[in-house]
Amino acid sequence: MSRVGNARPRPVTTIGLLIVMLGSVTMVMSTAGPPASAFAGNVHARMTIEALYTEDSVQSWSQTQFKGASQAPDVDEGMEAKAHCDNADYLASEDNDGKTYPVSRNKADFALATCVRYATVRYKYALDFADELVDASGNPKNITTGRNCRFDLNKGRPKCNVIEQLGRGWHAIEDFYAHSNYADYADPNKKVDRTNPPGLGLDAPAVKLWDVSWYVANMHNLNDMDKWTRQVASRRPSEKLATGCYPNYVNGTKQNCSGRTKHDHDLNKDTENTRRSRVVNLAFRNFDLAYRAGVTEIRRQWGDFKRDLSNKYGEIRAAGMVRALKLDKP
Numbered sequence: 001m002s003r004v005g006n007a008r009p010r011p012v013t014t015i016g017l018l019i020v021m022l023g024s025v026t027m028v029m030s031t032a033g034p035p036a037s038a039f040a041g042n043v044h045a046r047m048t049i050e051a052l053y054t055e056d057s058v059q060s061w062s063q064t065q066f067k068g069a070s071q072a073p074d075v076d077e078g079m080e081a082k083a084h085c086d087n088a089d090y091l092a093s094e095d096n097d098g099k100t101y102p103v104s105r106n107k108a109d110f111a112l113a114t115c116v117r118y119a120t121v122r123y124k125y126a127l128d129f130a131d132e133l134v135d136a137s138g139n140p141k142n143i144t145t146g147r148n149c150r151f152d153l154n155k156g157r158p159k160c161n162v163i164e165q166l167g168r169g170w171h172a173i174e175d176f177y178a179h180s181n182y183a184d185y186a187d188p189n190k191k192v193d194r195t196n197p198p199g200l201g202l203d204a205p206a207v208k209l210w211d212v213s214w215y216v217a218n219m220h221n222l223n224d225m226d227k228w229t230r231q232v233a234s235r236r237p238s239e240k241l242a243t244g245c246y247p248n249y250v251n252g253t254k255q256n257c258s259g260r261t262k263h264d265h266d267l268n269k270d271t272e273n274t275r276r277s278r279v280v281n282l283a284f285r286n287f288d289l290a291y292r293a294g295v296t297e298i299r300r301q302w303g304d305f306k307r308d309l310s311n312k313y314g315e316i317r318a319a320g321m322v323r324a325l326k327l328d329k330p
Helices: 043-053 062-070 106-132 160-177 214-216 226-234 263-267 288-312 315-326
Strands: 014-020 025-031
Touching: 043 062, 043 160, 043 288, 062 160, 106 160, 106 214, 106 226, 106 288, 160 288, 160 315, 214 288, 288 315
Parallel strands: none
Antiparallel strands: 014 025
């Protein structure tokens, strides 16, 4: 979970990467570079468990699995911008010293759409994999504890499969709040420019932008990235919504951050000590605003997931699925 400044986790070698094309999963082997940055340390884990605990008591072993899944993209999807909502950076000319920004609004929307789509596909797989958690009467089955899950993008035990997909998707959503200007504020003591981009100061959840349940229900109409980009653009709350540039990959293209708002130096709130994190507005630090927004959003996502389980499988089986996910011995 850490890509702040020069503190980069060691590279990982051969790993399984999931290639998702809406309706299918293909496993391939790839070599990844340094992981992309996200909320540092165990912040993803804390956010995820805090969100779940708002409505449900998740038991100890199950907590450990949700924590691990929420951190997994920093291990093996570090250079995939879509897993961290990177490179959706954009500035209007009035916020960039009157100059045209190197990235168009449409290209920024495309990068953001890849992240939204990533989280949506993860959510859909979690819904589909949940069928294996219970029998026809809603009784949990094949639920074993003791040995921790392996979050390596290969199918394993049913409970691990569902938790992995949820955790990876939620990681991207949490990173959206850490890496964007959605909930934060610009430093009032400096002029607004690419090193101090405008903050939107918005409350979470981002109801339309991150309505993952809606995207899943409408995936049949979102069959190419142009459609995803247009849909996401219509749902973002402001023309000035942006994340930061990080030199990882968008749709296979390595990003050049020259002249752009940089993740590491300008916008990220991955730790409490970044420049952007320390900015205070009305007694709240930007870090706190991003953290609280992430928790609020994941709380909404968990509620939507439980509702969608019920809609897909019926109330009795869905209740068993939720027990299987949150209890160590359901």
